[in-house]
Amino acid sequence: MTRNVRSSFVLLLFILSSVLIFAAATVLALDHDIPAIVPAPQTADWWMPQHERNVARVRQGSVDLLMIGDSITQGWRDEGRRVWERYYGHRLAVNLGFNSDRTEQVLWRLQHGEIDGIHPKAAVVLIGTNNSGTRADPPEETVAGVRAIVTLLRAKLPETKILLLGIFPRGATATDSLRRLNRAINDRLRGLADGQHVHYLDLGHLFLDRDGRLKRDLMPDLLHPNEQGYQVWAEGMEAQLKVLLGE
Secondary structure, three states, X not given: OHHHHHHHHXXXXXXXXHHHHHHXXXXXXXXXXXXXXXXXXXXXOOXXXXXXHHHHHHHOOOOOEEEEEOHHHHHHHOOOXXXXXXXXXXXXXXXXXXXXXXXXXXXXXXXXXXXXXXXXXXXXXXXXXXXXXHHOOOHHHHHHHHHHHHHHHHHHOOOOEEEEXXXXXXXXXXXXXXXXXXXXXXXXXXXXXXXXXXXEEOOHHHHEOOOOOEOOOOOOOOOOOOHHHHHHHHHHHHHHHHHHHOO
């Protein structure tokens, strides 16, 4: 009787372990089918040299604030440069925004030197609109990519406070298909915040009029801020950023 019970128990353990292994393998297989979470560089000629310049800057140290994202973040160097100087020039800030980047490009950059050897006080993350606009990723896949970025930042920079921004609105009206897609992403991004290490902030309403139309005097191309738009962005997150920077 005891032998039969023992045999049944061993068989049960074998079945359960097989189920768990199969489930894990299935998840991994599914993960590799989600481009948003598979780190990959861009192939454009300018991209790798820009990455290498960022790595060289980070190796110099003295970094208290990171801005991580796509062309909207990169634009702090162009349309937003004067606003950047006023708000961040004295804060040892580094711009890690890359034109056309999706979540997988950000993941690759962060894994290849752009945050190595530094201990910033805060990192602002704004990413995902190119997942929607260039590939029409489902919201849950874009969120998986953002979650992977946040997880990587937490692992490599455990003392850094993360300010995760909701994707900015795009398109002329609230019915724009990409605007609606980004809104669905933002609804899920809120859940990544823990209120301690990761904080969520949605500034989208600042760029809209009362009818939900995107203000062209802030985003003339209905996607990228101009100088006034960057001013609105900076003002919108300044209070929370001060807290995260310990000012």
